[in-house]
Amino acid sequence: MRLTLVRPNLGDYRSSDAMPPLAMGILAARAPGWDVSFFDEKAEELPEDDRPDLAALSVETFTAHRAYAVADAYRTRGVPVVMGGYHPTFLPDEALQHADAVIVGDAEGAWERLLDDFRVGRLQRRYGGGNETPLTDYRLERSIYRGKRYAxxxxxxxxxxxxxxxxxxxxxxxxxxxxxxxxxxxxxxxxxxxxxxxxxxxxxxxxxxxxxxxxxxxxxxxxxxxxxxxxxxxxxxxxxxxxxxxxxxxxxxxxxxxxxxxxxxxxxxxxxxxxxxxxxxxxxxxxxxxxxxxxxxxxxxxxxxxxxxxxxxxxxxxxxxxxxxxxxxxxxxxxxxxxxxxxxxxxxxxxxxxxxxxxxxxxxxxxxxxxxxxxxxxxxxxxxxxxxxxxxxxxxxxxxxxxxxxxxxxxxxxxxxxxxxxxxxxxxxxxxx
Ligand code: SF4
Missing domain, CATH: 3.80.30.20 (tm_1862 like domain)
Known part of the structure; x- marks a missing residue:
């Protein structure tokens, strides 16, 4: 199955101070069996015709407006969208107006449950990440950053x-x-x-x-x-x-x-x-x-x-x-x-x-x-x-x-x-x- 990870920017433009977002590398590392693509709007244009099985967006307050527009476009193309990060954690109901599911808190654990549920057609609306979970199983997939223009x-x-x-x-x-x-x-x-x-x-x-x-x-x-x-x-x-x-x-x-x-x-x-x-x-x-x-x-x-x-x-x-x-x-x-x-x-x-x-x-x-x-x-x-x-x-x-x-x-x-x-x-x- 195909999974697209997206980091939206403040708007549709490129930044000169972009750095590889670790959160996306963590999600990629914890999605075994998925064919993962990653698009970072700070460093590259987002494709307009991307049609994966699932799109996951990382959202901050300053990028929320743009993220919602990107999410709406994916959903118009029939692609389910999930969101996580600071903003959906603080305002999950707002994010759920543009997403099929949100992760509240840390991704580890909640993300794997979300992917399992999605595979069997039982995606829930909310997944709670444990902010007390020890970081003993920290994993990162850095290959997704390759070829992007980062500091x-x-x-x-x-x-x-x-x-x-x-x-x-x-x-x-x-x-x-x-x-x-x-x-x-x-x-x-x-x-x-x-x-x-x-x-x-x-x-x-x-x-x-x-x-x-x-x-x-x-x-x-x-x-x-x-x-x-x-x-x-x-x-x-x-x-x-x-x-x-x-x-x-x-x-x-x-x-x-x-x-x-x-x-x-x-x-x-x-x-x-x-x-x-x-x-x-x-x-x-x-x-x-x-x-x-x-x-x-x-x-x-x-x-x-x-x-x-x-x-x-x-x-x-x-x-x-x-x-x-x-x-x-x-x-x-x-x-x-x-x-x-x-x-x-x-x-x-x-x-x-x-x-x-x-x-x-x-x-x-x-x-x-x-x-x-x-x-x-x-x-x-x-x-x-x-x-x-x-x-x-x-x-x-x-x-x-x-x-x-x-x-x-x-x-x-x-x-x-x-x-x-x-x-x-x-x-x-x-x-x-
Ligand atoms: S709470 Fe901690 S991380 Fe946040 S501004 Fe204060 S010192 Fe910095």
Missing amino acids: PVELVQFGRGCRFACDFCSIHSFYGTSLRVRPLDGLISEIESLPANRLLFFVDDNLFGRKSDLLALLAALEPLHRRWCCQISIDVARDEALLDRMQAAGCRLVIIGFESLNPESLEQMGKGWNQVSGSYQRVVRALHGRGIGIYGTFVFGYDADTRDSMARTLDFALESRLEIANFNPLTPTPCSALYDRLLGEGRLLSPQWWLDPGYRYGDAIFAPRGMRADELVDGVFEARKRFYSWRSIGLRVLDGEVPFSPFHLGMTTVGNLISRREIYKKQHRLLGT
Whole structure:
């Protein structure tokens, strides 16, 4: 039987920052006996005449509008559609208006049951994945990524979940308090099978889950002499010895959610702990001094945020010579604590903004308190444009704080060029079209 896996984009266009989606590789690995095709709209056009026995779509809130259109087209051609991912997990009834079945939560286990039921003509409407199931049977089929235009990194996963619960983040709503890691032998074998010269990217929501797990991972990575990057919470910088271990194990870039310079905003988002490692300047020095680049992320729109605080945040990112940065308008996604709060306060401009035909990427979704909505939109875009101006890229790439190495130069240059292209490509783009 033929199975098509689809990752929709925000709309019908290609992205320059596409990376191979691990979720699709997991589904492919757990569909023995199926003839599997995979189409990634971020990297290629979707075929218009595909007629498999079953189509499975991975859906995020930003891609929901487009995913529903793709799903409707498959169903018009007589192809049953199933959906999974964050958005259908949070809003299964909405997804079921465009799908024959949804998976709520992790795919493993639920996906196999769904395929078995489909084979015997007994497809149910909902399948519940267990977000407590140990990751002992983690499998990935990477052959489905072959030939697609992806960024030059290899994605790997050690664990799932995060021990924090920032109010804007969906991770806690999805995984609850569960923290799970894979057995190390399977992960290390997988890494050893990947091209030795490629940067590894740990997609874990926060690689610093349990310290004991992180230390075990670092010990296993060190002899491999690989270079890698990861998403990690800032409290890792409290521990100088741990940073030394990360450096020795090959860490070359960390994605850190600084989010705000304003303690009041940090408290409001449930991230007051972001200050436990001392000043942000100290954190930057501790990482840069070890040759570890920083991809900083920031969010604007909390009640204490103003146009001035946005400008100060941009100055910090520039003066700190962050290798890469992302400035985001506060985005209430369904089922997050933030969404529920803003909905309760009557401040959402369009409660189902992800389906709103007038919503453009970058638009304000709610009424901020410290500025007008259009000031928030303009301030975010201005920060992105200034951080990725040619002058700023040149300064940060050629005169950064990390000691020069061809690898760091290459990684930072590619990262900046891709980010610059994407901010102009996405801004003001209607979702779904
Ligand atoms: S630390 Fe990061 S992954 Fe964890 S809840 Fe906060 S934003 Fe989400």
